[in-house]
Amino acid sequence: MLAFILRRLGQAVLVMLAVGLIAFSLFRFVGDPVVFMLGQDATPEARAEITQQLGLDQPFYLQYARFVARAVQGDFGLSLRQVQPVSELLMDRLPATLELSICAALMALVAGIVMGVYTALHRDSWLSQVMLAGSLVGVSLPTFLIGILLILVFAVVLGWLPSFGRGDTVALGFWSTGLLTASGLKALILPSITLGLFQMTLIQRLVRSEMLEVLRTDYIKFARARGLTDRAVHFGHALKNTLVPVITITGLQLGAIIAFAIITETVFQWPGMGLLFIQAVTFADVPVMAAYLCLIALFFVVINLVVDLLYYAVDPRLRIDRGAAAH
Amino acid sequence: MTPAAALLEVKDLRVEFPTRRGTLVAVDGISFAIAPGEVLGVVGESGAGKSLTGMAVIRLLEPPGRIAGGEVRLEGERIDNLPPDQLRRIRGRRIGAIFQDPLTSLNPLYTVGEQIVQTILTHLQVSPQEARERALGLLREVGIPAPESRIDHYPHQFSGGMRQRVVIALALCAEPRLIIADEPTTALDVSIQAQIIQLLKRLAREHGTAVMLITHDMGVIAETADRVAVMYAGRIAEIGPVREVIHAPRHPYTVGLMGSIPKLGAGMGKRHMRLAQIEGAMPRLNAIPPGCSFNPRCPRRMERCMRERPALVTAGTNQTACWLYE
Numbered sequence: 001m002l003a004f005i006l007r008r009l010g011q012a013v014l015v016m017l018a019v020g021l022i023a024f025s026l027f028r029f030v031g032d033p034v035v036f037m038l039g040q041d042a043t044p045e046a047r048a049e050i051t052q053q054l055g056l057d058q059p060f061y062l063q064y065a066r067f068v069a070r071a072v073q074g075d076f077g078l079s080l081r082q083v084q085p086v087s088e089l090l091m092d093r094l095p096a097t098l099e100l101s102i103c104a105a106l107m108a109l110v111a112g113i114v115m116g117v118y119t120a121l122h123r124d125s126w127l128s129q130v131m132l133a134g135s136l137v138g139v140s141l142p143t144f145l146i147g148i149l150l151i152l153v154f155a156v157v158l159g160w161l162p163s164f165g166r167g168d169t170v171a172l173g174f175w176s177t178g179l180l181t182a183s184g185l186k187a188l189i190l191p192s193i194t195l196g197l198f199q200m201t202l203i204q205r206l207v208r209s210e211m212l213e214v215l216r217t218d219y220i221k222f223a224r225a226r227g228l229t230d231r232a233v234h235f236g237h238a239l240k241n242t243l244v245p246v247i248t249i250t251g252l253q254l255g256a257i258i259a260f261a262i263i264t265e266t267v268f269q270w271p272g273m274g275l276l277f278i279q280a281v282t283f284a285d286v287p288v289m290a291a292y293l294c295l296i297a298l299f300f301v302v303i304n305l306v307v308d309l310l311y312y313a314v315d316p317r318l319r320i321d322r323g324a325a326a327h
Numbered sequence: 328m329t330p331a332a333a334l335l336e337v338k339d340l341r342v343e344f345p346t347r348r349g350t351l352v353a354v355d356g357i358s359f360a361i362a363p364g365e366v367l368g369v370v371g372e373s374g375a376g377k378s379l380t381g382m383a384v385i386r387l388l389e390p391p392g393r394i395a396g397g398e399v400r401l402e403g404e405r406i407d408n409l410p411p412d413q414l415r416r417i418r419g420r421r422i423g424a425i426f427q428d429p430l431t432s433l434n435p436l437y438t439v440g441e442q443i444v445q446t447i448l449t450h451l452q453v454s455p456q457e458a459r460e461r462a463l464g465l466l467r468e469v470g471i472p473a474p475e476s477r478i479d480h481y482p483h484q485f486s487g488g489m490r491q492r493v494v495i496a497l498a499l500c501a502e503p504r505l506i507i508a509d510e511p512t513t514a515l516d517v518s519i520q521a522q523i524i525q526l527l528k529r530l531a532r533e534h535g536t537a538v539m540l541i542t543h544d545m546g547v548i549a550e551t552a553d554r555v556a557v558m559y560a561g562r563i564a565e566i567g568p569v570r571e572v573i574h575a576p577r578h579p580y581t582v583g584l585m586g587s588i589p590k591l592g593a594g595m596g597k598r599h600m601r602l603a604q605i606e607g608a609m610p611r612l613n614a615i616p617p618g619c620s621f622n623p624r625c626p627r628r629m630e631r632c633m634r635e636r637p638a639l640v641t642a643g644t645n646q647t648a649c650w651l652y653e
Contacts, residue, residue: 219433317481
């Protein structure tokens with residue numbers, strides 16, 4: 001178990017180093033930073049001086065090592081446009097993105113599992129047909145279109161919910177939350193649905209197909225033959241056996257939700273990291289882009305690690321060491 | 328046997344599978360009875376409808392299979408038309424079941440103790456502590472060594488034979504009057520098979536439980552059953568006391584079946600005596616011939632067998648569906 005975690009941590013470090021290399025390359029390939037700082041008509045002496053100051057005359061691997069050493073301490077330098085430490089900018093925006101993503105993921109998970117189980121158990125009911133048809137829409141419509149349609153219906157026509165922004169926020173230490181105010185909660189609804197809809201349909205279809213598969217197994221038939229109630233058979237025995245693949249997909253999708261919040265945040269002008277990143281791209285603000293890239297990679301790596309550990313909690317076949325499996 | 332004494336009585340049971348190209352009749356009007364404490368062997372080739380008969384009794388047919396006619400009575404009470412929830416209370420409580428493959432019969436995510444306790448609590452009014460005590464007792468009874476520690480193990484930590492013992496404990500845990508054992512030893516090693524059969528036999532005797540033992544293994548039947556029903560193409564060809572059916576079979580199919588069992592000592596001297604076999608194969612469900620379904624393979628076929636379907640008639644101690652005994 002400990003060896004497994006250590007091995008996984010080692011792999012995680014390798015992944016982060018590789019992503020760091022890509023992020024670092026951005027600095028070299030998205031224009032010449034010296035030109036950025038001094039302009040086109042600087043003297044060769046000034047250029048040479050600033051090049052030396054920035055350490056750009058050193059070999060590539062030394063520059064990379066220095067980048068990594070500083071990145072580990074959370075130092076990605078100054079934003080070229082806002083002249084503020086990148087880490088501060090990201091930390092300001094992080095709560096907005098995480099609250100949106102987690103809210104969307106929870107919605108997707110709960111609604112997806114409920115609908116998946118329902119459509120598997122009542123295959124021929126009209127409600128299942130409606131849900132399956134609805135899930136097709138969720139899978140095929142692009143996120144931004146869903147967002148715009150939701151804004152049109154609920155903000156413009158009905159006027160029930162705000163069309164942009166995060167509402168009022170409350171600061172809890174460094175964390176600014178929108179979950180404690182009425183306007184913050186109202187502002188969260190439409191973006192969460194927009195962001196979570198695709199994942200919800202994905203989970204719904206996954207749970208449905210896994211559930212149908214499990215319901216055909218011998219141990220479900222045997223559970224019925226023992227006279228267990230439908231409730232115990234469906235939720236105790238069948239649903240639990242569908243959870244391993246669901247956890248995998250949900251875990252991977254949580255990373256995707258955080259990363260693809262960019263589109264939703266743009267549509268709803270949500271003040272999160274995604275919006276910051278889009279603005280950074282527009283202005284070729286390389287430090288922000290590089291830091292964002294590393295942070296998203298970190299999320300993916302951590303989530304994957306958590307997913308691997310969750311397997312152990314759900315499936316006893318992985319938990320027990322080989323020695324006890326005799327007989 | 329009078330119907331009142333029967334524990335399970337099946338009359339004209341018919342199981343159908345509706346398909347796009349017409350309805351397939353997999354079990355075609357079979358009738359039999361099991362007395363309390365009796366072991367009835369049901370034997371036949373694959374596809375003869377023996378498992379479907381067992382599943383139809385506890386109404387666990389896989390859709391689209393369905394009971395299309397007939398009656399199933401348990402202790403005189405009709406159970407084939409009960410609402411699902413009442414039938415559920417009968418399953419496990421009054422009729423237990425054991426399936427073929429012990430490796431897949433147990434839920435991998437729960438310990439064997441959890442599965443037994445859950446079943447006990449579903450059917451009996453006992454506290455969780457009592458249920459666990461009972462579970463321990465059952466595991467001991469089915470011969471699992473060190474049940475105190477094994478009760479908290481997961482199915483994958485048991486071998487195939489041990490798992491089948493757990494499955495038997497699960498089938499017995501609410502003291503049912505009847506157990507339907509569907510090929511309980513087929514998936515096991517030969518050396519384990521005998522142990523499981525002995526266990527099943529002993530427990531059935533000690534608990535006074537009747538057993539419907541479905542198998543294609545005549546050896547298992549000979550050793551275990553009191554009576555045996557031979558099935559062919561969804562019908563009963565012959566039914567009677569196990570000694571009679573084995574030593575004095577009436578129906579030509581049963582005769583062929585017994586002749587195809589290798590016997591030690593038989594044919595000594597003749598080195599290359601071939602094992603007798605029945606020519607041809609059992610008809611497919613969509614091509615069952617008119618009249619007696621065995622007629623294309625029957626060595627004693629008569630003209631009448633091609634036209635009219637024989638009913639079960641008494642022939643000595645046995646009942647057989649054959650025009651020879653009319």
